[in-house]
Amino acid sequence: MHVHMWNDSLELLLVHAQGEIGKVIVSGAPEIPGATILDKMNHINSVDDSLRRFVTFEPRAHVAMTVNLLLPPTRPDADAAFIVLQADKAHPMSGSNCICVVTALLESGRVKMVEPETVVKLDTAAGLITARAHCKHGRCLSVSLDNVPAFVLQLDQAVKTPKWGTIRADIAFGGVFYALVDVQQIGLSIVPDNARALAEAGIEIKALLKQQVTVAHPEIAGLDEIAYVMFRDHDADGAVRTCTTLKPGRVDRSPCGTGSSANLAVLHARGLVKTGDSRISRSIIGGTFRAEMIGEAAVGNLKAVLPRITGEAWVYGREELRIDSVDPFVKGFALSDTWGPQVGELDG
Template identity: 75%
Template sequence: MNWDRSLDLLEVHCQGEIGKVIVGGAPEIPGATMLDKMNHINTVDDSLRRFVTFEPRASVAMSVNLLVAPTRPDADAGFIVLQADRAHPMSGSNCICVVTALLESGRVEMREPETIVRLDTPAGLIVAHAACSKGRCLSVSLDNVPSFAEALDLEIETPRWGRIKVDIAFGGVYYAIVDVEQVGSEIAPSNARYLAEAGIELKALLSAQVTVQHPVLTGIDEIAYVMFRGDAPDGAIRTCTTLKPGRVDRSPCGTGSSANLAVLYARGKVVVGDRRTSRSIIGGEFIAEAIGTAEVGGHLAVLPRITGRAWIYGREHLRMSDEDPFRNGFALSDSWGPQVDALS
């Protein structure tokens, strides 16, 4: 086959959440920093993002991670999370996928029993501690960026559920965290459709009623996700992050777990050294640990460590051609829901 341009991807999932990794063939993204590169994708040229996240090459329940050379000397690699709505600065499950791909493919040398991988992201430097044995990553612990609560028990008006309370917190991106009983549901696989639609509805309401702006990072100025929260009988925290235009995260969500850890810290419910188990809608688990504190633009922040595991399950080779009638991808409401117009 005569292919002038192509992309090489490793197919990876973390606790069921797909986070493919582009390991070759991607065009150079302009920008002096990883944040500049993400903002370029979001504001100047999103053609690569659309190519890899929309049909006919992608499906609803997945992300794609763009692996790039680091822009800072203390990092081993850099990456940007690409999703159907936009490029995002950080994701715990995707970061675990990237570390696993780098090590198991040999792009970063694996050292047993532990390899430290430093990742340049738009949200800041992420230090990953990978437990390794016989060429495999058994688990990855991410020292995430400083995470902080911006508002606790913020009341918003909703047509469907009346006045509800949300916590606004940053864990690599901004989250609105909602106790799930406020929308008359619980976190269970049978409720995934309802929670996805409720989360997207709340996100739209929040965008009209609440503004955020990271005190240091330019361009991180929206509530990216609504995460529903519930308590499990064994003390674990049930999580269900909803993603635009209408699906739920299959993993326990690393940045969401970091944001919730920041909320618990702000409420005095955890101290440095405490651990909490985050359990997803399908039962996958991350461990969220408070390993220290920091200050970010006047906010007292907690330093989260998120531990989970990813699996490489395949490889993919995508042809890039200007003659492809769907090179910009497409999205239909049969799978994406009524919010599909927001993607165009």
């Protein structure tokens, strides 16, 4: 598959979940080889990343956004499938993007909306995701995701850093692997003015983790890296303040569904939540998701929690991306003035 074999254009719906942009490719994308969505994601990551680069880099994209590739499901119990395309790679799952995808499917009529609740089942590289959309007057008011089981690999993992000495991180899975770091350890607070400093710290810690910590999902081959560092703090009202950092150097605008799921597993492992309990996750700009523990499970020989994440997304437009094989920037580019000093890592 090369660029000239694509259709002439891609159609995307423009969607955001609590300020985090999660565009959805609804038509025009090429066939991606693979029997499962995991196979297809691995194909994008290891064989042909031309579509991902086309839609996630300048001049067609900017740093603070994600593009979701909508696909037919590969399993009979799913309504649709998607892969999360970001500037560093294709990822298996994202809560905010899942909320964007469900909202786009329902409000565009691609999945029939049933009021007051529509159940949508999504085939992802991390497993089957069941979403319940609260709908009224043709609008998707909120989406609750029953995420894949979340579990802890290590509490208080020591990480040696040149800048902050030895810090502690909880290593947990919530759809992808996270390192959850109490933000006080790096001398910052989670406020908008610190977004750049938090982003750069998170990317620096992620690189150190790669050298010092090995992870592997007990049941899913290929899920073997810490995808994100999420800083956390506690607000006075009991909410968890979250700040997920993404390559090459930005922060999640949303409260982060998979990160909130991973943190729920940590809270359970520490005896702080039980089935039926919930926590509000609040983002750097004040948006909120609700993370609820709806049950217990096991992944391999590890204890796990079943997380339900509830949030809201808005469809704010549509766009068509035209593909021209003689475009000199068909592979895209990224510059450090907006993408941050670690921009070179995107080709690493």
